[in-house]
Amino acid sequence: MLEVANLEVVYNDVVLVLRGISLEVPDGSIVALLGANGAGKTTTLRAIGGLLDVHEGDVTKGHVTFDGADITELDPSDRVKLGISQVLEGRRIFGELTVDENLAAGAYVNRDRKATSAAYDQVMTLFPRLAERRKATAGYLSGGEQQMLAIGRALMQSPKLLVLDEPSLGLAPLLVQQVRDIIVDVNKAGVSILLIEQNANMALSIAxxxxxxxxxxxxxxxxxxxxxxxxxxxxxxxxxxxxEGERKSFRDVKHYKRRKRWLS
Ligand SMILES: Nc1ncnc2c1ncn2[C@@H]1O[C@H](COP(=O)(O)OP(=O)(O)O)[C@@H](O)[C@H]1O
Ligand SMILES: [Mg+2]
Incomplete structure (x- = not known):
């Protein structure tokens, strides 16, 4: 369904941040993309969603393909129309608006009334907690509820593929489990998932x-x-x-262990 092939991304014409990334999300699957801070996970998401321009970034090599079509140069809204929705890092909901208003804002490309109301019903079924709090001001929801709302808003576009950027970031362990269960439910409802996480345990447990x-x-x-x-x-x-102490890079760990093997 989604294919990223040999992708190179440069910021400000100079900083090479993605150096030939390839990955695939097959139809119906959950795929985890893991890595430490600064590895290039969010940049990969921006390349998939067409959001690099906003950040002075450019694809200098490689392709992003969705359902067989090359979308590397497509506008963000056209990608949404094709069925790619994203939940950006940090639960960017509209704090002053209600839950319902946030969801309505998420349906902006979903012009078809029927599709919008079907998507809304699906979100209410997936998130009973949001259904209870439809008229509540989003800024007063708990962190977990805000993350549900951010995911719900992305689902208002009836995506085929949902890309989530570190949805567990800053949530207490119990809420991480909740978000994890939600992602499984969304996937069961027929949405393919690209899950970007630093929490490898959580992501790999469902991927x-x-x-x-x-x-x-x-x-x-x-x-x-x-x-x-x-x-x-x-x-x-x-x-x-x-x-504990300083967190080594993944490569350092490998080199260190190789050295250790040689010495022993
Ligand atoms: N708009 C930008 N301009 C220049 N460099 C950036 C920009 N956004 C991110 N970077 C750099 O690109 C690298 C990868 O960042 P990012 O994709 O956010 O990684 P991750 O999401 O894995 O933490 C980092 O070194 C970061 O500083
Ligand atoms: Mg990131």
């Missing part, structure tokens, strides 16, 4: 496939079970091997 990015490249990809079992992934992302 069909995972990619790990570092400094603009995919350094590892595969089956979530395989990634979860990988010692380097465990050490770097899951912190299962002690070694």
């Amino acid at each position: 069909d496939y995972g990619y790990i990015m570092e400094t603009g490249k995919v350094v590892m990809d595969g089956d979530p079970q395989k990634l979860l079992k990988d010692e380097d992934v465990q050490e770097f992302y899951l912190g299962l091997h002690g070694d």
Whole structure:
């Protein structure tokens, strides 16, 4: 369904941030895109959504393809019309507007009345909590409810593919579980998911496939079970091997371990 092929992205004509990223989201699947701060995850999302221009970014090589069509140069709103919706980092809801008004704002490209009301009904079914608080001012919702609203708003466009940028960021563990369950429910409702996360545990627990990015490249990809079992992934992302203190880069961990193997 979505294919990113050998993508290079440059900011301000000079800073090369994506250095040949390739990834795929097959129809109906949940795919996790993992990586530390600054790896280039959000830049990948911007390239998929057509939001690079706003940030002085440019695709200098490679392609983004959706349902077989090359969308690399397409306007953001046309991508939404094709079925790609995004939930940007940081739950950007309209705090002064009500839940309903936020959802109505999300339907801006969804001109068809019937489609809009079907999408609204779906959101109310998926999020009973939002249904209860339809008339509430969004700014007064809890962090978890605001994240639901941000996801609900993206669903108002009846997407085929939903791209989420670190939806668990800043949420308490219980709410992380809630968001995780919501993503599973949205996927069951027929929406493919590209889940960008730093929380590897959460993302890999529901993903069909995972990619790990570092400094603009995919350094590892595969089956979530395989990634979860990988010692380097465990050490770097899951912190299962002690070694608190400074967080090494994924590459450093690898080099360090190689050296250790040679020395022992
Ligand atoms: N608008 C921009 N202009 C210049 N550099 C940027 C811009 N946005 C992000 N970057 C840089 O690109 C790199 C990747 O950032 P980003 O895609 O936000 O990574 P992530 O989402 O994985 O944290 C970082 O080094 C960041 O500083
Ligand atoms: Mg980011």
